[in-house]
Amino acid sequence: MRAYNFNAGPAAIPLPVLERAQKELVNFNNTGMSVMELSHRSKDYEEVHNRANSLLRELLGIPDNYEVLFLQGGASLQFTMIPMNFLKSGQTGHFITTGSWSEKALKEAKTFGETRILASSKEDNYTHIPTNYSLNDVENGAYLHITSNNTIFGTQWKEYPQSPIPLIADMSSDILCTEIDVEKFDLIYAGAQKNLGPSGVTVVIVKKEFLETAKEDVPTILKYSTHSKNNSLYNTPPTFAIYMLSLVLEWVKEQGGVKQIQKINEEKAGYIYSAIDESNGFYKGHAEKNSRSLMNITFTLQNEELTKKFLQEAKERQFIGLAGHRSVGGCRASTYNAVPKEACEALAKFMTEFKNQNS
Incomplete structure (x- = not known):
């Protein structure tokens, strides 16, 4: 896998x-x-x-x-x-x-x-x-x-x-x-x-x-x-x-050129942003909604201890590279063109499960 x-x-x-x-x-x-x-x-x-x-x-x-x-x-x-x-x-x-x-x-x-x-x-x-x-x-x-x-x-x-x-x-x-x-x-x-x-x-x-x-x-x-x-x-x-x-x-x-790639990217990012927006504050997006990136989705959890737990459990499930940049901390999912749609769906599902287990 x-x-x-x-x-x-x-x-x-x-x-x-x-x-x-x-x-x-x-x-x-x-x-x-x-x-x-x-x-x-x-x-x-x-x-x-x-x-x-x-x-x-x-x-x-x-x-x-x-x-x-x-x-x-x-x-x-x-x-x-x-x-x-x-x-x-x-x-x-x-x-x-x-x-x-x-x-x-x-x-x-x-x-x-x-x-x-x-x-x-x-x-x-x-x-x-x-x-x-x-x-x-x-x-x-x-x-x-x-x-x-x-x-x-x-x-x-x-x-x-x-x-x-x-x-x-x-x-x-x-x-x-x-x-x-x-x-x-x-x-x-x-x-x-x-x-x-x-x-x-x-x-x-x-x-x-x-x-x-x-x-x-x-x-x-x-x-x-x-x-x-x-x-x-x-x-x-x-x-x-x-x-x-x-x-x-x-x-x-x-894949159908950039027009089709854009459509797929919007769907991919939508899965993860929805998991953030529907978490009742468990996850907080860094970027304001009108400036959100399709390529780098940044968010924080409620404290450092919970962040470490999230990243550890994510790694155990083969989600790699979710730690935020060392200068800002938190979490970041980079959903570049080559990241498949199913990876973003799986991450959004994991985020919801983790929220339900740790709220």
Whole structure:
């Protein structure tokens, strides 16, 4: 029996993807080699690389005037690359901070230039996505940065800002979970290890027009243009991670695409949020209802002793990864695309049983 994997990242990968990778592991495409052993300049690997690119474009409806890049270093490197390339002297990087990861992006930007927090929900312990901000005075801004989903606090943007300056989004934890209009953004980035595959590759989707505004005095390997001009093959890419990404994207397509994935995700999250809402206060959700995440469901119990008991009994039933982030405690169920519906149903049932036994 496979565990019910609710880890926040690295996270669940669809079982059919794992089984196909297992089947092809030692002899990919009749090459007599693993995909990990192929030259990244070979025709066999090139087909994998380009297939991942074309599938992502198809699934997200990415227009031709956007580049799709496969980079390394995770979202954390993007925190640095973005201001290094786009935060120019005399301009300001604007941020809406909604959790720890947007704080880290802001911290890195400060080392390169002027920054401004346009809005934040920090004073409310990041229980919601801010709405009390104005975009009327950001004309000289380099960009507006947001984090679309907040893994630690369990909040998610439902409507994105209509920004008059370039809009950049860290979508590491919710890319492909719902339909989005890519054209609202000038740059989207996402570490793979939640909805796209294993850790090791970072997807960047960047508008060509925005790319042309980048600074020139940037180290070669850290220029987005270096990678766009070389089809993300300037240096050796994480070939196996990109191969796994292509398999995950094929799986998403087989499920009916992002529209169908969104419907399933809403059902999955609904099971667990209902268990919280119908518990008469036994469980308390961290996020306000209008900001609730489909990907990371955060909640607390009435005391630490009860929380430890809940987590221990959950583990005994093969529910893995339910402890909240060390910075906030409590519990967290990460219901990424690859987490099956039956796992969420089973967790909701266990939560109700545990409440009835311990009320």
